[in-house]
Structure formats: structure tokens, C-alpha cells
Amino acid sequence: MLESLPQLSHRDAATHAADGDVAVTPAPQARAGHSPGAASSDDAYGALRELLLAPEQRELSDLKQQLSQVRAPVAADAVAEVLPAAVGLANQHSPEMAIALQPLLEGTLTQAVRQRPEVIAEAIFPIMGPAISRAIREALSRMMQQTTYALEHAFSLRSWRWRLEARATGKPFSEVVLLHSLVYRVEQVFLIHPESGLLLQHVHVDQQHATAAESIEQQNASMVSSMLTAIQDFVRDSFRVDSKAALDTVEVGDVTVWIERGPHAVLAGVIRGTAPVSLRAVFREALGLCHRDFLAQLKAFSGDSDELAGLRPYLLRCLQQQQQQEKSSRPITALVIIAMLLLSLLAGLVYIGTQSWQSTQRLRIAAAFLQQQPGIVVLKAQQQRGRFDIEILRDPQAKPVEKLLREAGLVPEQVTLREWPFLALQPELILRRASLALQPPAGVRLSMPSIGVLKLEGQAEEDWIDDARFLAPAIAGVQQTLFDITALPKPPQLYDILMERARALEAIVFHFRAGSIELLPGQDEQQQKAQTEIKEILHMAQQDESLDVTIEVYAHTDTIGDALYNLRLRESRAKQMRVWLSSAGIDMRKLRAVAPLQFEQERAERAASFRVVVTARAVAKKRSR
Known part of the structure; x- marks a missing residue:
């Protein structure tokens, strides 16, 4: 075509x-x-x-x-229309979309928590509120359970053994009571689909440990799970409770069913006996592991429980039990333990009593010993808080208290001692007081022939006797003094010896030529004698540091001539004599040249003489011819 x-x-x-x-x-x-x-x-x-x-x-x-x-640029409206459907399709076909969006969602949630935490708190309050309330309720329940059992067994024979176990292990007494008192067994555990009520998995104890009368047959497990779901729905519908509310405990006779709910599974444990509250934590942990490792399978559950066979190990962990571990010889053992405790308590009481009695005896003996000591008066002696409290009066001349406490058998570090001074009138202390005040020489003996009478016997220097007569009546406890002391001859003093040698030196006179500073011939012997006497006097003065000796050299002139001329001549003759003695080895610092005025001259001749000045105890004594 x-x-x-x-x-x-x-x-x-x-x-x-x-x-x-x-x-x-x-x-x-x-x-x-x-x-x-x-x-x-x-x-x-x-x-x-x-x-x-x-x-x-x-x-x-x-x-x-x-x-x-x-x-051209993509229109936002067009993308918004197709994006939700595209994300949903991608998530159904492959988890890659969730993996790709995870960092974005985490970052978004982090920023939201930092910037607007009140929004997050308001969003999770419906979840966190019931969870917190439930945790508080379980904690209070556990505390009441521990308190109840502790009170019930606080005064029983077994409680003493449990107290020892609590002290040895460091656990609270209430926890040890629960450990020995609660006997339970988890016979079966059901994992149920929350929406359909179908049985996901079921585990039970071995038949050799559970008889037919004590447990539910395994073939009825599906029926039990359906009944639990029906009961849950019946309670929620009949009593008009919140749709999120759920049963957590069902009691039928001596069997208790504890129920723990999760987003995609419900765990129910059949318990026979009294279980601790901590068992719920075991159930919750197993339910959490099931959701963590089989979340996708739980979401897509279609009725085939074989797909969830991997959950059985988690459920088997919940099949816990606790048996009473008591032997037939428990009463005997408890009695033996109680008897040992009573004996130990009795021995401790006897030991404490013995120690207290011994301490009291030691304190009584020590107080009596202190009371017998001269110059000690015990005012109070008692024992307080493991220490000895002693209060005494003590004479200053009494023995040291620490030494007396050791002699009495007490440790000074364990004694709280309070001393009050006083003067005792015992003869022994009066003699000590008199010896301290009088300082008697070796030839004097102090004694008290009668109360208040002080007797002094022996030989002493006259000065000491005078001092003793003045001080003895003032000694505390001395009312009368008896002196039977002979005065010793007063030994020559150094000052007197110096004065004797000074008179011999002052008797030596030197003569000068007329109008000259030269000595007349024939005076060599006198010169030698003067040098010897001066050296001897200065040497003797060194024996007493309190004495200071100065040799004054006086020069004289006759009345012939002018007075001023004669004064200058006297000065020249005195200086010449000082130089001459210094050249003979005499310390010039101990020599002083003196030229007396006309009216001060003791001689009216051409002569030179000496004068010895001795300074003793800041008092100058001058010896003149």
C-alpha cells in the first residue's frame, strides 16, 4: 500500500x-x-x-x-509528593535506606536534645513515666519483702547463724535472710505474640524435676498462652483501664505467673513458691535480648514458631530455682553454734569483768601507796573510760609523781593526774625544806628531835651561823630552833694578805738628787725589793677576779724653790719611776704616776713612795702609810 x-x-x-x-x-x-x-x-x-x-x-x-x-531545577513540591512513597518502597526492598539515614537521624536527635530538651522530654514522658514508677514500685516491694523476712527471723535460732554469715560475707542481714528463706522454682516460660496471642516459644523444666501435678503439660502450652491473652483483654475491656495498661502478676493457688511485656512479645513465667523481686530483672533481660537479636523475625511473625527457635536459650535462662539447703542435723548444728556463741559471749563478759576488776584493784593499791608517801594527799582516785583519774595534794619537796606512779604499778600515760600544791608538816619534808633554804656546809647536821623543833649541830663559819639564825625561823613547819654549832676560826682572806704586803711596799722610800729626777746612789737593794713586792702583789690579786689592784707612785720635793717648778719636778720624778718599774717587767697599766700638790704632800723631802689601791666588789679600799 x-x-x-x-x-x-x-x-x-x-x-x-x-x-x-x-x-x-x-x-x-x-x-x-x-x-x-x-x-x-x-x-x-x-x-x-x-x-x-x-x-x-x-x-x-x-x-x-x-x-x-x-x-531545569527540580521543584520541591514535586519531590515532596513522591519522597515518602520512595522511602517506604526502599525500606521494604532493602535495609540500605535505614543504614543511610541512621547518621542523619542521630545527628538530628542530638541537636534536638541540646537545643530543645523539653520537647524530647515531653515525647518520651509516656514511656519513661511508667518505667520509673514501675522501678520504684519494685524497689519498694523488694524492701518490704526483705524487711518482712528479716523481722520474722530476727529472733530465731537460725538468725544467729545468718548474722555470722552476713558479717563474714559483708552482705546485709536482710539479704542473707531472703537467700535462705525464699524457696521457688520457675517451671515454665512462655513467649507470646502480643497481638494474636499465638505461642512463639515455650520452655519448661525437665520431667525428672517436675511431676505432672506440679507443672502444666507442654501440649497445653498454646492453650495457656491464649488464655493469658484472653484474661489480659478481659481485664482491659471490663474495667475500662488504659489501653497500655497490662497485667503483671496472676496468682492461681500456689502458682504465680509473672508477666513482662515488650513491643513485639510478651514473656510469662510460671513460678511455684516465693520468688525474689530480682527475678523480674532476669525476665526483662531475657525479653530484651529476644527483641535485640530477633526483632525482624518478631515483627514478621506469621504463625510459624520454628523460625524463632533461636529464642529458646534466652528463655532457658529464666528457668531458675532455689532450694532449701538444710540438712537433717540443722537443729543440732544450730544449737552447737548458739552454744558456742553463748560461751564466747560469756567468756568475753568474764574477760571484761576480770580486766575491770584488776584495773580497780590496781587503782586502789596505787592510791593507797600514794597516800603513804610523805607530802602526798590523795583527794580522788577513780577509773573513767579506760583511764585512771587521780587528784592529789603534793608538797614541792615530795618525790616526783611519775616515779611514784611507776612504783605503784601504773603507767603514767594512762593516768589523768591533777596536782594541787601545799606544804606538808612531816619531819622528813621539813628537813628537806630546811636543807634547801639554809644550804648547810659539810660540818653541819640538821635534825628534828620533836615536832616543830629544828636542831643544828656541828661547826661552821661565823657568817653562815648568823645567816642560819636569821632564816631558820621563817621555814614552814619550824617553830623552834636549837643551835649547837661552834664557830670556825676565820681564815685569812686575800684582801688582808694583800694589805699586809701593801704595808711592806709602802714602807720603801727612794731619794732623789736636789733639783733632779735621778736617784741617789746606794739604793739598789731597795729597788730590787720594791720590784719584788709589786710583782708579788699583782700576782696574788689575779687569784680573785673580784679584786683589782693599782700601784700609785708618789713623788715629792722639798720647799726650796718656786711652787710651779716643784710641781713639774714632782711630775717628772713620778713618771720616771713609772718608766723604771715598767722596764723591770711590771704591767704599766697597773702603775699610775701621781704628783701631789703642795698642800697634799705627805713628805717635805726629795723622795718617792708607793700607795696600793685595792678595789674589791666595787668598793675601793685605800691603804695609806
Whole structure:
């Protein structure tokens, strides 16, 4: 049919190529030239082309327009319409979308918590509030359970053994009571689908440990799970409680069912006996592990429990039990332990009593010993808080208290001692007081022939006797003094000896030539004697540091001549004598040249003499011829 169609003209081909974006190549004959009937057939051919190709040309035009829009920026409205559906499809086909979005969601949640924590708190309050309330309720329940059992067994025979165990292990007494008193066994554990009530998994104790009367048959497990779900729904519907509220405990006779709910599974444990509250934590931990490791399988559960067989190890952990570990000889053992405790207590009491009695005896003996000591008066002696409290009066002349305490058998470090001074009138202490005050020499003996009478016997210097007569009556406890003392001859004192030698030196006189400082011949012997006497006097003065000796050299003149001339001559003669004695080895510091005035001269002749000045105890004594 197409072969019989007339050929398109060049104009028609170009026009249709521009409209429909389709290029139609003219036949070779048309390009070579026009046949005479070509013009008449153009209209018919154009109509046929319009009829056959118009739909395809319109579709091509629409596709071109869409392609031009894709190259432009994507509109947000268009993306918003298709994004939720795209994310949902991607999440159903593959978890890659969730993995890709996880960092973004974590960052967004972190920023929200930092910037607007009140929004997060308001969002999680419906979850955290019940969880906190439940934790507080369980803690109070556990505390009441411990308190109840502790009170019940606080005064029993077994409680003493449990107290020893608590002290040895460091556990609270109430916890040890619960450990020995609570006997329970988890017989079965059901894992139930929360929406359908179907049994996901079921574990039970071995048949050798549980009889048919004590446990529920395994073939009835599905029925039990359905009944628990039905009871839950019945309570929620009948009592108009919150849709999120759920049963957590069901009691049937001596069997208790504890229920723990999760988002996609419910764990129910059948317990026989009294279980501790801590068992709920075990159930919750097992339920959490099931959700952690089999979350996808739990969400997609379709009724085939074999797909969840991997949950059984978690449920088997919940099959816990505690048995009473008491032997037939328990009463005897308890009695033996109680008897040992009583004996230990009695021995401790006897030991404490013995120690207290011994301490009291020691204190009594020590107080009596102190009371017998001269100059000691015991005012109080008692024992307080393991220490000895002693209060005494003590004479200053009595023995040291620490020494007396050691002699009495007490340790001074364990004694609280308070001393009050006083003067005792015992003869022994009066004699000590008198010896301290009088300081008697070796030849004097002190005694008390009767009360208040002090007797002094022996020989002493006259000065000491005078002092003793003055001091003795003032001694405390001395009412009368008896002196039977002979005065010793007074030994010559150094001062008197010096004065004797000074008189011999002052008797030596030297004579000068008239009007000269030279000595007359024939006085060598006197010079030698004067040097010897001066050296001896100075040497003797060194024996007593309290004595200071100075030798004064006096020079004289006659009355002939002018007074001023004679004064200068006397000064020259005195200085010449001082130089001469210094050259003989005498300390010049101990020599002083003196030129007396005319009216002070003791001699009216041309002579020189000496005067010895002795300073003793800051009192100057001068010996003159």
C-alpha cells in the first residue's frame, strides 16, 4: 500500500520534519526531478500522512517538553509528593535506606536534645513515666519483702547463724535472710505474640524435676498462652483501664505467673513458691535480648514458631530455682553454734569483768601507796573510760609523781593526774625544806628531835651561823630552833694578805738628787725589793677576779724653790719611776704616776713612795702609810 503512495515534495518533507521532529527523506526519483502528476497528488499524500503519523508526532512533542523540564531545577513540591512513597518502597526492598539515614537521624536527635530538651522530654514522658514508677514500685516491694523476712527471723535460732554469715560475707542481714528463706522454682516460660496471642516459644523444666501435678503439660502450652491473652483483654475491656495498661502478676493457688511485656512479645513465667523481686530483672533481660537479636523475625511473625527457635536459650535462662539447703542435723548444728556463741559471749563478759576488776584493784593499791608517801594527799582516785583519774595534794619537796606512779604499778600515760600544791608538816619534808633554804656546809647536821623543833649541830663559819639564825625561823613547819654549832676560826682572806704586803711596799722610800729626777746612789737593794713586792702583789690579786689592784707612785720635793717648778719636778720624778718599774717587767697599766700638790704632800723631802689601791666588789679600799 505504501509503495503506491505518491512521493512527498521537498516542501512537504521539510514542513513535517519541523513539526514532528521527524525527517522524511524524499525518494530518489523526487530529488532527481518532478513528474508531471506530482503536484496533483501532494494533497492526497499529506492527508494520508496526517492520518497515520499525527499521534506519534504529538507523543514525541510531549516527551521533548518533559525532557526540557528535567534539565531545569527540580521543584520541591514535586519531590515532596513522591519522597515518602520512595522511602517506604526502599525500606521494604532493602535495609540500605535505614543504614543511610541512621547518621542523619542521630545527628538530628542530638541537636534536638541540646537545643530543645523539653520537647524530647515531653515525647518520651509516656514511656519513661511508667518505667520509673514501675522501678520504684519494685524497689519498694523488694524492701518490704526483705524487711518482712528479716523481722520474722530476727529472733530465731537460725538468725544467729545468718548474722555470722552476713558479717563474714559483708552482705546485709536482710539479704542473707531472703537467700535462705525464699524457696521457688520457675517451671515454665512462655513467649507470646502480643497481638494474636499465638505461642512463639515455650520452655519448661525437665520431667525428672517436675511431676505432672506440679507443672502444666507442654501440649497445653498454646492453650495457656491464649488464655493469658484472653484474661489480659478481659481485664482491659471490663474495667475500662488504659489501653497500655497490662497485667503483671496472676496468682492461681500456689502458682504465680509473672508477666513482662515488650513491643513485639510478651514473656510469662510460671513460678511455684516465693520468688525474689530480682527475678523480674532476669525476665526483662531475657525479653530484651529476644527483641535485640530477633526483632525482624518478631515483627514478621506469621504463625510459624520454628523460625524463632533461636529464642529458646534466652528463655532457658529464666528457668531458675532455689532450694532449701538444710540438712537433717540443722537443729543440732544450730544449737552447737548458739552454744558456742553463748560461751564466747560469756567468756568475753568474764574477760571484761576480770580486766575491770584488776584495773580497780590496781587503782586502789596505787592510791593507797600514794597516800603513804610523805607530802602526798590523795583527794580522788577513780577509773573513767579506760583511764585512771587521780587528784592529789603534793608538797614541792615530795618525790616526783611519775616515779611514784611507776612504783605503784601504773603507767603514767594512762593516768589523768591533777596536782594541787601545799606544804606538808612531816619531819622528813621539813628537813628537806630546811636543807634547801639554809644550804648547810659539810660540818653541819640538821635534825628534828620533836615536832616543830629544828636542831643544828656541828661547826661552821661565823657568817653562815648568823645567816642560819636569821632564816631558820621563817621555814614552814619550824617553830623552834636549837643551835649547837661552834664557830670556825676565820681564815685569812686575800684582801688582808694583800694589805699586809701593801704595808711592806709602802714602807720603801727612794731619794732623789736636789733639783733632779735621778736617784741617789746606794739604793739598789731597795729597788730590787720594791720590784719584788709589786710583782708579788699583782700576782696574788689575779687569784680573785673580784679584786683589782693599782700601784700609785708618789713623788715629792722639798720647799726650796718656786711652787710651779716643784710641781713639774714632782711630775717628772713620778713618771720616771713609772718608766723604771715598767722596764723591770711590771704591767704599766697597773702603775699610775701621781704628783701631789703642795698642800697634799705627805713628805717635805726629795723622795718617792708607793700607795696600793685595792678595789674589791666595787668598793675601793685605800691603804695609806
